[in-house]
Amino acid sequence: MNLIVTTIHKPTAVAAECARELAGRLGAPLVDRGGRSLAALRAEYAADAVLVAAKDGPVVHTPGGEYFFHLSMxxxxxxxxxxxxxxxxxxxxxxxxxxxxxxxxxxxxxxxxxxxxxxxxxxxxxxxxxxxxxxxxxxxxxxxxxxxxxxxxxxxxxxxxxxxxxxxxxxxxxxxxxxxxxxxxxxxxxxxxxxxxxxxxxxxxxxxxxxxxxxxxxxxxxxxxxxxxxxxxxxxxxxxxxxxxxxxxxxxxxxxxxxxx
Ligand SMILES: C[S@@+](CC[C@H](N)C(=O)[O-])C[C@H]1O[C@@H](n2cnc3c(N)ncnc32)[C@H](O)[C@@H]1O
CATH class of the missing domain: 3.40.50.150 (Vaccinia Virus protein VP39)
Structure with missing residues (x-):
């Protein structure tokens, strides 16, 4: 799977650090969001999935939808x-x-x-x-x-x-x-x-x-x-x-x- 890591637009310091840490840990490229849409990033980097460091933690955008932590049932x-x-x-x-x-x-x-x-x-x-x-x-x-x-x-x-x-x-x-x-x-x-x-x-x-x-x-x-x-x-x-x-x-x-x- 080709994964890239980025942040939400205007990330907080915590979100930026989360992106840095996860990119390092996962061995995935850390991409500056630079005002671009996820679709644009996906196309530019030929990525199957984009991990976005958000305010409340990582959200992974996959072809099957968003994957993030929640309590489920x-x-x-x-x-x-x-x-x-x-x-x-x-x-x-x-x-x-x-x-x-x-x-x-x-x-x-x-x-x-x-x-x-x-x-x-x-x-x-x-x-x-x-x-x-x-x-x-x-x-x-x-x-x-x-x-x-x-x-x-x-x-x-x-x-x-x-x-x-x-x-x-x-x-x-x-x-x-x-x-x-x-x-x-x-x-x-x-x-x-x-x-x-x-x-x-x-x-x-x-x-x-x-x-x-x-x-x-x-x-x-x-x-x-x-x-x-x-x-x-x-x-x-x-x-x-x-x-x-x-x-x-x-x-x-x-x-x-x-x-x-
Ligand atoms: C159906 S999900 C488990 C859901 C989980 N019981 C829950 O309550 O959220 C199966 C998970 O097992 C992981 N998995 C499959 N084979 C594994 C292995 N050999 N070692 C560790 N994890 C594995 C998969 O990547 C997947 O995340």
Missing amino acids: AELRINNLKAGKPDHMIAAMGLDAGMSVLDCTLGLATDAVVASFVAGAGGRVVGLEASPVIAAVAGYGLTGFASGRADVDAALRRIAVIHADYNDYFADLPAASFDVVYFDPMFRAPVQASSSLKPLRHLADRRPVSPAAIAAARRVAKCCVVLKEASGSGEFARLGFSRLAGGKYSSVHYGIMETGC
């Missing part, structure tokens, strides 16, 4: 949990306060935020993300996004973002070093209704999970490995998940492989 799911309603992902993980989660496919970090809220200050959530751009957006959002709610912001700040391919990262981890290892790969067949994932698809690592990755995850997981996939997906059987959980009418299900606890 995390706040609603947290509200439901606080109201005593179940969350299918949390139930599949068997997650409780004080536990640790390795989220191998961080993405926008919606699932990680909910997991972090439940794991609490005594728990630990580490998010791995193979796409450098997605990892950068998550890093900015999780450290800087202000939801106006102390409990939600605290859940965001507790998540550690690591730009890494989980296939490489597992090798350095001791056995049973996380209670839960979680995968939410790009679905093999995209759920059309999920338009919020459209820009993500342009930036994401879309390789399927391999049986070797599941074997490595089993070594690292003290309690369980959980895989989120489209309901009825053949990925569950291909990767050896026979126990499935999730809503009867839900478009996604969770495969659970217990490893202990």
Whole structure:
């Protein structure tokens, strides 16, 4: 992907610094906005995507739309949990306060935020993300996004973002070093209704999970490995998940492989 980095028109010092830092980190050209439109910049630099450092953080303009950090469904799911309603992902993980989660496919970090809220200050959530751009957006959002709610912001700040391919990262981890290892790969067949994932698809690592990755995850997981996939997906059987959980009418299900606890 050919990415360039620029700023909004008349950037603040913070936005200008954000652009400089991200261009350096992503190894992408830093382009002076110079009053030009994004379409003009895209054409001049033959760019597939333009990362714009804006007032509230980076916004990546992709052919599928704008990609930026937001809470997505995390706040609603947290509200439901606080109201005593179940969350299918949390139930599949068997997650409780004080536990640790390795989220191998961080993405926008919606699932990680909910997991972090439940794991609490005594728990630990580490998010791995193979796409450098997605990892950068998550890093900015999780450290800087202000939801106006102390409990939600605290859940965001507790998540550690690591730009890494989980296939490489597992090798350095001791056995049973996380209670839960979680995968939410790009679905093999995209759920059309999920338009919020459209820009993500342009930036994401879309390789399927391999049986070797599941074997490595089993070594690292003290309690369980959980895989989120489209309901009825053949990925569950291909990767050896026979126990499935999730809503009867839900478009996604969770495969659970217990490893202990
Ligand atoms: C469907 S998204 C995850 C969404 C996330 N659960 C959320 O709540 O926002 C899948 C993400 O996994 C990332 N990914 C895919 N393969 C990966 C790998 N081998 N290592 C790390 N991240 C990977 C993709 O780049 C993408 O951002």
